[in-house]
Amino acid sequence: MSDLLTNAFSVLSLASVFILTALGLHFTFGLLGLVNLAHGEFLLVGAYIAYAIQQTTGSTVAGVMLAPLGAAALGLVMERSLLRIFYDRPLDSLLVTFGLSVIMRQGVQLIYSAVPRQVRDPLRGSLTLLDVNIPKWRLLIVVVDVLLITGIFVLLSRTTFGLRARACVRNPELAETMGIDVSWVRAFLFAIGSGLAGLAGGLLAPISTLDPQFGLLLLVNAFLVVILGGVGSLPGLVIGGLMLGGSLALLQFFIPTVLAQILVLVLAVLGVRVRPFLIERRGERAHPTSSTAVT
């Protein structure tokens, strides 16, 4: 029983990391449609802000709390100065965000060099619940995930800002003519996405080794989670994270980690390939005799 619970927490912990890294991408890619290859570098910036604050003040918690603010501010500046002209231009946005990611990565390397850094875990140690040893910081990540998902759900579906944001995403021209400043709503959504990436970077810093490549692998996983779950769908993102995290955790029991990661990538690609057919079949079951609306 104890082994089962330990394994269950491993799955949950890994899935929560996947979900955490993908939440920001839900805004910038899922909602705004920007193929944001700089997402990993916003994670990197968040992690290094946490590191810098911890080095200066001695407080990791202060660093983690300031990381999203710094990343959101950086995201807002980038969106206003450059990215805002690249909505609805996927190939151009891909190129521009790739360029930005290189600049950000090199910028971090210029300031902090490529020497690996460590952020101190302020909650060192584990809790024991039902005979299961749970690292406190990893439990904190699970809790923060739940709070963030709930908060994002409430923001997007229960507030006037969320309603207007959804309107901007779905029909920007009509939204603009109904009095919504689409340009600024997009800027805020991008800043929220960047801030969430910064928070993820800050939270992952104490359980990772920091170097300028920190964001690269996380970027791949974040895109997989968003695409697998269905671009723009928050419940889909959670399911995607659980599927990826769960399959990786399970495979790691039986095969070496590197092989498990390759296999998970293959499974994810297969999942994306099969997903449209599943949705189509579900749609047919829901509307067996769909009729066209008539005047």
Add this chain to the structure above:
Amino acid sequence: MTPEPLLAVKSIDVSYGRTKVLRGVSLELGANEVVCIIGRNGAGKTTLLRALMGVLPVRKGEVRLLGRDVTGWKGHRRAHMGLSWVPQGSSVFPGLSVEDHLGIASRVSERAETHQEVMTLFPVLSQRLSQEAQTLSGGERKMLAIAQGLVSRPKVMLMDEPTEGVAPVIVAQIRSALSRLVEVCSIVLVEQNVDTALAVGTRAYVLERGAVVEKGDMRELHDSGIIRKRLGL
């Protein structure tokens, strides 16, 4: 001294890329007036409304709304000034309900009151509040588009063919709604249906190849046969 019109368009040019679509178009709209824009397909009617709403940039000339030059303003600023747009085809926000659509357009403090007005004008929408707008019929979408315009408390409404492609019974409802709307705002109406234009319009401008070729009292233009001749009816 005559008061400044609610909407004054002074010799505007509008282009799609290098192709000039409107050439020196001028028009005026006074209080509680319905001005019809009439012309054949491709004359530039929809382009004119899009330019007035700020969706398309004006290359030359001036657009004045409530006495202010709004030529370079974006659509949302014009909407806040009291301009509202019922687009052709009545596009909607996919995935959002009828109630969401009305909520986006209305001020939070006036939501209950404006919803009640809409339900009085278009009772069928009260049975569709939780339904996704994209699943409405064409006629219901037109009603929703007009309702959205109404709840934003407009001073000027731009309507692009609100009766196009809908059943006669719904045309009658929309026509009746237009007659009531003109009591609270002024309307620029693009309309191919001459009967509807005649029923609600006070003045008309006839567009041909992006330029105003006739203007005057709606009834006089109709009775003199100019409208039918220009439309090739």
